[in-house]
Amino acid sequence: MALYHETAGILSEPASHGGSLKTKVFGRKDLTSPPAQVYALALETCKWSPVLKEVIDNSQLLKDEKKLTPVLALLLVHDFLLAKKGIALPSSHGLRLSVERHKARIASDFTRSRLRRKCSTVDALREQVELSNNPSPVHPRWVRVNALKSSLQEQLETTFASFERVATIQEVLVRATDRLYVDEHIPNLVAVSPRTDFSKSQAYKSGAIILQDKASCFPAYLLDPSPDDGDVIDSCAAPGNKTTHLAAVIYSRRADQAGRPAQQVIAFEKDQTRAKTLEKMVRLAGSHDFTSLNLGHDFLRTDPDSELYKNVGALLLDPSCSGSGIVGRDDMPELHLPGKPEAAGKKAAQDSRKRKRKDPESEANVLVDDDGNTTVVGSEKDLQARLKALSSFQLTLLLHAFKFPSAQRITYSTCSVHAEENENVVLQALRSDIAQERGWQILRREDQVEGMKSWPVRGLAENPAPGYDKTIADACIRAYKDDGRGVMGFFVAAFVRDGAAVQSPTSRRRRSHMAADGTVNDSAHPENKADLSDKDSDDEWSGFDD
Numbered sequence: 001m002a003l004y005h006e007t008a009g010i011l012s013e014p015a016s017h018g019g020s021l022k023t024k025v026f027g028r029k030d031l032t033s034p035p036a037q038v039y040a041l042a043l044e045t046c047k048w049s050p051v052l053k054e055v056i057d058n059s060q061l062l063k064d065e066k067k068l069t070p071v072l073a074l075l076l077v078h079d080f081l082l083a084k085k086g087i088a089l090p091s092s093h094g095l096r097l098s099v100e101r102h103k104a105r106i107a108s109d110f111t112r113s114r115l116r117r118k119c120s121t122v123d124a125l126r127e128q129v130e131l132s133n134n135p136s137p138v139h140p141r142w143v144r145v146n147a148l149k150s151s152l153q154e155q156l157e158t159t160f161a162s163f164e165r166v167a168t169i170q171e172v173l174v175r176a177t178d179r180l181y182v183d184e185h186i187p188n189l190v191a192v193s194p195r196t197d198f199s200k201s202q203a204y205k206s207g208a209i210i211l212q213d214k215a216s217c218f219p220a221y222l223l224d225p226s227p228d229d230g231d232v233i234d235s236c237a238a239p240g241n242k243t244t245h246l247a248a249v250i251y252s253r254r255a256d257q258a259g260r261p262a263q264q265v266i267a268f269e270k271d272q273t274r275a276k277t278l279e280k281m282v283r284l285a286g287s288h289d290f291t292s293l294n295l296g297h298d299f300l301r302t303d304p305d306s307e308l309y310k311n312v313g314a315l316l317l318d319p320s321c322s323g324s325g326i327v328g329r330d331d332m333p334e335l336h337l338p339g340k341p342e343a344a345g346k347k348a349a350q351d352s353r354k355r356k357r358k359d360p361e362s363e364a365n366v367l368v369d370d371d372g373n374t375t376v377v378g379s380e381k382d383l384q385a386r387l388k389a390l391s392s393f394q395l396t397l398l399l400h401a402f403k404f405p406s407a408q409r410i411t412y413s414t415c416s417v418h419a420e421e422n423e424n425v426v427l428q429a430l431r432s433d434i435a436q437e438r439g440w441q442i443l444r445r446e447d448q449v450e451g452m453k454s455w456p457v458r459g460l461a462e463n464p465a466p467g468y469d470k471t472i473a474d475a476c477i478r479a480y481k482d483d484g485r486g487v488m489g490f491f492v493a494a495f496v497r498d499g500a501a502v503q504s505p506t507s508r509r510r511r512s513h514m515a516a517d518g519t520v521n522d523s524a525h526p527e528n529k530a531d532l533s534d535k536d537s538d539d540e541w542s543g544f545d546d
């Protein structure tokens with residue numbers, strides 16, 4: 001019932017407050033309507049608002065219905081004209097009647113608006129509205145070909161058979177569909193137009209392709225686990241993009257190309273709900289028979305010296321962070337308001353002022369981290385406090401990883417742009433007692449896997465913290481969301497022990513063998529709480545996008 005009033009409240013807030021629409025909706029603690037429904041209604045209404053404004057103005061709805069505010073009118077007319085089930089209110093509800101009383105006029109003005117835009121059908125108009133809301137996208141849709149189920153060549157010949165191959169990301173972005181760029185840094189990765197819809201694609205539904213931002217592919221690729229590196233831990237795994245990427249890398253490099261890999265991926269996910277998504281994703285990606293899932297398990301509670309982890313040679317750490325690099329966080333779509341007769345306009349302004357007085361949180365910025373948790377950040381001080389708490393957790397996680405006795409390689413990544421969560425965590429980790437004791441060092445740029453070595457965007461050039469130098473800055477890898485490279489904001493660095501990375505792959509393998517007691521345990525992980533082989537394989541796949 002409150003859906004329309006609550007959505008109108010959010011859309012009436014000043015654009016400068018509370019960040020993106022997503023932040024505004026999901027950051028509210030006082031919504032009685034499902035936030036996802038509020039978000040969808042608000043977003044769609046914004047997109048359609050140039051058309052709806054015209055319809056409302058031409059039909060003179062606001063003149064006849066004095067109780068309607070311009071925003072409420074947009075929301076109601078949106079649902080009346082475009083929602084499958086119409087206005088989500090009982091047929092006798094006053095708000096619904098205020099629109100439906102004028103249905104003939106509204107419908108004919110909608111037809112006129114459509115024809116004025118030269119669209120013969122509502123679907124054609126829908127397409128035009130989508131296009132006009134995203135006139136020049138800067139982020140392509142990145143598609144990782146899942147080596148467990150397919151190959152780049154196979155996908156080029158099937159899913160992308162009709163796509164024209166182009167040499168730059170920009171060429172992908174200028175046309176609506178059917179252009180494809182094969183990435184130069186990450187193997188098995190392609191970029192297509194963000195408007196490409198894969199929801200009906202067989203390759204997507206079967207897990208042969210996975211939608212994953214390029215930068216999100218950096219950690220598994222940089223970790224570069226070889227067949228003899230032993231088991232690999234993913235400490236913070238859900239929804240599973242990096243877990244399944246790790247599995248694909250391991251699978252492609254397995255010693256016995258006829259069988260499954262001898263090494264395991266051991267994944268931890270603390271959050272029970274997110275763990276279910278991880279489980280689905282691992283199954284769909286086809287890596288369940290060599291991925292041990294510790295669903296609902298806190299990685300920090302593992303005992304690194306346990307027998308269970310004696311073969312762990314590499315760890316991927318992708319902990320919760322502020323999510324400040326995530327694409328789309330800043331976006332607040334434009335709302336075109338219909339004209340309002342003078343008196344009612346004053347009332348709407350008064351209503352809006354009342355709402356704000358009642359809700360002090362609407363004056364603050366809301367930070368939504370990459371797990372979807374929200375924190376009200378009213379000032380720079382609040383932000384610093386949040387970053388301090390996050391970075392303290394991130395450092396704890398990294399130091400815990402340093403303790404695994406056979407570990408030789410670790411990657412640490414965030415989708416944050418803040419140095420506090422990135423270079424500063426790396427520096428503190430390098431200076432820690434455990435790093436000195438166990439010989440952990442940064443993996444220098446020159447020792448990184450080819451595509452990461454050649455990636456041009458590196459750590460911050462300057463950092464006031466003592467010990468930060470050019471080698472460390474160059475070893476750190478960054479990505480920015482608006483620099484034309486078409487990626488999200490991201491950070492990753494890798495650690496190695498005792499110069500392991502500067503040795504040849506063969507000697508690296510020998511070291512790992514020694515560290516892992518010369519054995520590779522390929523049996524099911526004893527801590528595995530999910531017997532995946534017994535699960536129904538027909539789980540519905542809803543897809544994951546970074």
Ligand SMILES: C[S@@+](CC[C@H](N)C(=O)[O-])C[C@H]1O[C@@H](n2cnc3c(N)ncnc32)[C@H](O)[C@@H]1O
Pocket residue numbers: 216235236237238239240241242243268269270271274297298299300318319320321370371
């Ligand atoms: C940034 S997300 C991971 C994204 C994931 N690596 C991917 O690429 O799909 C961080 C995840 O770590 C989980 N997490 C946070 N602390 C954890 C801990 N101590 N142990 C295990 N999981 C943890 C969170 O619940 C969240 O799902």
